[in-house]
Every structure is written in structure tokens, then in C-alpha cells.
Amino acid sequence: MTDKEKAKQKQAPVGLTGSIATGKSTVSKMLAELGAVIIDADKIAFDAVLKGKPACRKIIDYFGECILQGNGEINRKALGDIIFSDPDKKQVLNSIVHPEVFSEMGKQINEAEKKPGRVIILDVPLLIESGMHNGMSDVILVYAPEDIQIERLMARDNIDRASAMARIRSQMPVDEKRNYATIVIDNSLSVKETYGQAIKVFDMLKNRCAEVD
Numbered sequence: 001m002t003d004k005e006k007a008k009q010k011q012a013p014v015g016l017t018g019s020i021a022t023g024k025s026t027v028s029k030m031l032a033e034l035g036a037v038i039i040d041a042d043k044i045a046f047d048a049v050l051k052g053k054p055a056c057r058k059i060i061d062y063f064g065e066c067i068l069q070g071n072g073e074i075n076r077k078a079l080g081d082i083i084f085s086d087p088d089k090k091q092v093l094n095s096i097v098h099p100e101v102f103s104e105m106g107k108q109i110n111e112a113e114k115k116p117g118r119v120i121i122l123d124v125p126l127l128i129e130s131g132m133h134n135g136m137s138d139v140i141l142v143y144a145p146e147d148i149q150i151e152r153l154m155a156r157d158n159i160d161r162a163s164a165m166a167r168i169r170s171q172m173p174v175d176e177k178r179n180y181a182t183i184v185i186d187n188s189l190s191v192k193e194t195y196g197q198a199i200k201v202f203d204m205l206k207n208r209c210a211e212v213d
Contacts (some may be wrong), residue, residue, distance in 0.1 A: 012135065013039070013109055013120040014205060017127035018142035020167060020173040021152040023187035023194065025140045028199040029124045031173035035206070036119040037112040039105055048100040049074055055100045062092060119205045128180045130173055140201060143174060145186045 016031070016038075032038045048055045051072045058068070060076060063082065069075045083090035103120065109169030112120045121140070124132055133139045144152070146168060153164040178184060185197045 012137040013122050015133050015136035015139045015183065016121050016142070017125060017133075017177065018187075019171055021149040021156065021164075022144040022174060023152075024123070024125070024142040026191075027140075027185055027194065027198055028121075029189065030195055031119075031121055034199065034202040036121050036202060038043065039108045039112070039120065039122050041101060041105065041122065041124040044095060044104045044108075045101050048097055048104065049076075058096045059093065062096070063089075068132070075210075080195045085097045092192055104112065117206070117209045119202060119209055128177055130144050133180055137203075138182045139180055140183045140185060141174075141177050142180075142185050142187050146174070148188050149174070154166045169212065 016024065016028060018027075028038055028040070047053070049059060049126045050056060056074060059079070063079065067075055067079045067082070079093070085095050109120060109122075112118050119152075122132070122136070123177055124130070125137075127133050127139065149168050150161060153159065153167065154161060157164075158168075185194065185201060187194045
């Protein structure tokens with residue numbers, strides 16, 4: 001790889017992912033507080049289907065007005081119930097929403113890149129499953145072993161162990177995701193220790209940006 005290619009790779013956004021109840025959102029907030037630009041795929045997807053947005057109209061045209069609330073916004077639970085029981089309809093929904101999400105993410109990346117030295121992190125829950133990790137200079141995985149995931153999920157959602165295990169095991173195992181990660185933040189210990197790891201990761205990424213600029 002040439003020096004030019006290495007520089008281009010260093011400038012590419014960094015991916016941040018995890019699994020349910022590993023604490024990805026907590027680490028994302030820590031990195032934002034330290035100065036990283038966080039581009040949140042979940043928030044973008046949420047905003048993309050708000051009333052008046054192009055994706056919202058397309059969803060209504062396909063699924064019908066039965067998925068609407070009284071205020072004209074999409075009833076996300078009703079829509080979720082439909083797609084989770086019908087993979088074909090889930091694919092249709094993805095084909096409507098994903099292009100809007102990728103377009104907005106691109107705009108936010110371009111805007112962030114106008115400010116030299118900024119650490120740009122794409123917060124994407126399904127980063128690895130979607131294949132987006134292939135375009136990242138680094139993949140940060142927020143990790144916690146399955147037994148801790150189960151305990152946290154039971155407490156957070158007030159569900160029993162069997163339900164927690166079912167939700168966790170419906171996803172790619174977090175230990176499998178480690179195979180794709182270049183950076184692992186272990187969130188199985190204290191908040192203070194996790195924050196210490198986040199500082200080290202941010203400082204490393206910040207220094208890398210400074211070298212490129």
C-alpha cells in the first residue's frame with residue numbers, strides 16, 4: 001500500500017458497533033463528550049420516516065394508512081409487528097429507508113470532513129451484519145460477555161432470563177463480532193474503567209487525524 005493509500009485509509013470514518021445490552025450507546029456518548037463527531041444511524045433512520053419526509057410517504061403508499069397514528073406519524077410498533085412477521089415486507093421497508101439513511105449519513109460525513117482533525121465515528125448497530133465495516137479505517141466494538149448482556153437486559157427491560165437470551169441470540173454473537181473489530185472496548189467492568197478505555201481510543205484516533213492533516 002502506498003503512502004497516499006494509507007493516508008486515505010486513515011481519513012476514512014471509524015465504525016462503532018456492539019450488541020444488545022453491551023453499552024454501545026454509553027460509549028458513543030463518552031466519545032462525543034471527548035470531541036468526536038458521532039453520526040448516529042439509528043437517529044437518522046428515526047428521522048427519515050417522520051411525517052412529511054419522502055420515506056414516510058412511500059411507506060404509507062405501500063403499507064396503507066392503517067399504520068398511521070392520529071397525528072399522521074407512523075405507528076412504529078404497528079409497522080414493526082408487520083415486518084417482523086413477514087420478511088418480504090421487511091425487505092421492502094429496508095429498500096425504502098436505507099437509501100435515505102445512507103444519503104443523510106454521507107451528507108453528515110462530508111460536513112464533518114470540512115473541519116480538519118475531527119474524529120468521525122459512525123454509530124451503526126448492524127455495522128458488521130450490513131457489511132458497512134468493510135469501508136471503515138477501524139471498527140470499534142463495545143464488548144460485554146453474554147452472561148452480563150443477559151443480566152443487563154433482564155434489568156433494563158424487566159424481562160425473564162429466557163426472553164433475554166432469545167433476544168440476544170437472535171443477533172450475531174458479540175464474540176463473533178470480535179473477529180471483525182480492530183479496537184475492542186470492554187464494557188464489562190466499571191463505568192470509570194470503560195471511560196478510561198474510551199479516552200485512550202479517542203486520543204489514538206485524534207493523533208491519527210493530526211498526522212494526516
